[in-house]
Amino acid sequence: MATVQKIPQNEMKLTQLQQDIINNFQKGFPLCSSPYLAMAEKLNSANLPYNHDETITEHSVFNSLLDLDILGVTSRIGPVFDHKKAGASTLAALAVKKEELNKIASIVNQFEQVNHNYARGSHFNKTNYNLWFVVTASDPIALNQVLIRIELLTGLKILILPMEASYHLDLAFAVNVTGKASEKIKDNLSHNKSNTNTKAIAEPDSLPEIKKLQLRKLIETGLPQHLQPYSKLAKKINATEKQVLNQIANWQHTGLIRRFGLVIKHRKLGYNANAMVVWNIDSEQVDNIAAKLAKREEVSLCYRRPRRLPDWPYNLFCMIHGTDKTIVHQQIEALTQELSLGHIEKDILFSFKAYKQKGASYHQSNNVKTKVSNAHG
DSSP: OOOOEEETTTTTOOOOHHHHHHHHHHHHHOEOOOOHHHHHHHHHTOOOOOTOOOOOHHHHHHHHHHHHHTTTTTEEEEEEEEEHHHSSEEEEEEEEOGHHHHHHHHHHHOOOOOOOOEEEEEEEEOOOOOOOEEEEESSHHHHHHHHHHHHHOOOOEEEEEEOEEEEEOOOOOOEEEESSOOOOOOOOOOOEEEEEEGGGGOOOOOOOOHHHHHHHHHHOOOSSSSSSSSHHHHHHHTTHHHHHHEEEEEEEEHTTTEEEEEEEEEGGGTOOOOEEEEOOOTTTHHHHHHHHHTTOTTTTTTEOOOOBBTTTOOOOOEEEEEEEEHHHHHHHHHHHHHHOOTSSSEEEEEEEEEEEOOOOSSSOSSOOOOOOOOOOO
């Protein structure tokens, strides 16, 4: 996780239990019949009397998560897939006139294949690309069809930047909203009611391919809001709960699922100063420099994408998520100095409006609304 950043308490009112859940279950969400009971036992086993006045129960954990969903803090509880293993995806951008941003963003948002869509501004005014979105699909052909349709509907040429290499892709935030830091809880459960160690499951796949596809589609949007979510999923695809648990664990073991847990809407927690720093680095040096950037605590994401000359000379991207724009600038300046990157051309694109943020969907319908409406972000 990135460095814990103190968030002004007026930004979001969370209970200590909610904060502790966020800080401990963005990864490693329990794979067992009663995951919220397993979470409660894990939190109770940590003996945090300064955090909680009474014993944490299955229902108090579940209700805390329901409230986080109502507050808009959580996007979902479920998988974050490896894009390359799950299907096809790309980062894309459009150069949009300022007065048309909401309209064009609304057109882009109507595609189910678009999961993230942000307005970003160039700090050094080096580029006009200001609408940045991610598109996912089942395969490259389907992905290309979506991009073509977006170009036709917007009348704009898309800058297409597929990922070539990932150096650090683990967007999980340690937050402090309450003023009391959350202690990292170790997995010290001794009972056998839950299997929280997903990599240990090595049973052969028992779901037929059609049910695997059905299960993937169901969990893309998150687990059902139920005390026994895996049983609920099993009933929907006419399988056993054990089959569902084993399949999800297998996907984690093979790397199809990169992490399984709470997916947070970082802007709701005060992370509004989010910078995409892009670098124009010599191809022979990019891997070496990327490896150094990826080790920095302030860097949330780091990946290589192709140049698109003459419009886009940058080939290395890193994200820095912060609660204060001035602090983020200071962090960028510090890593530039400390890693001796001052001679390398760069740009900083801060996001200033979030139009869409949801889980990636790889097996979608081909339907898209044709009505264009104003987007409110």
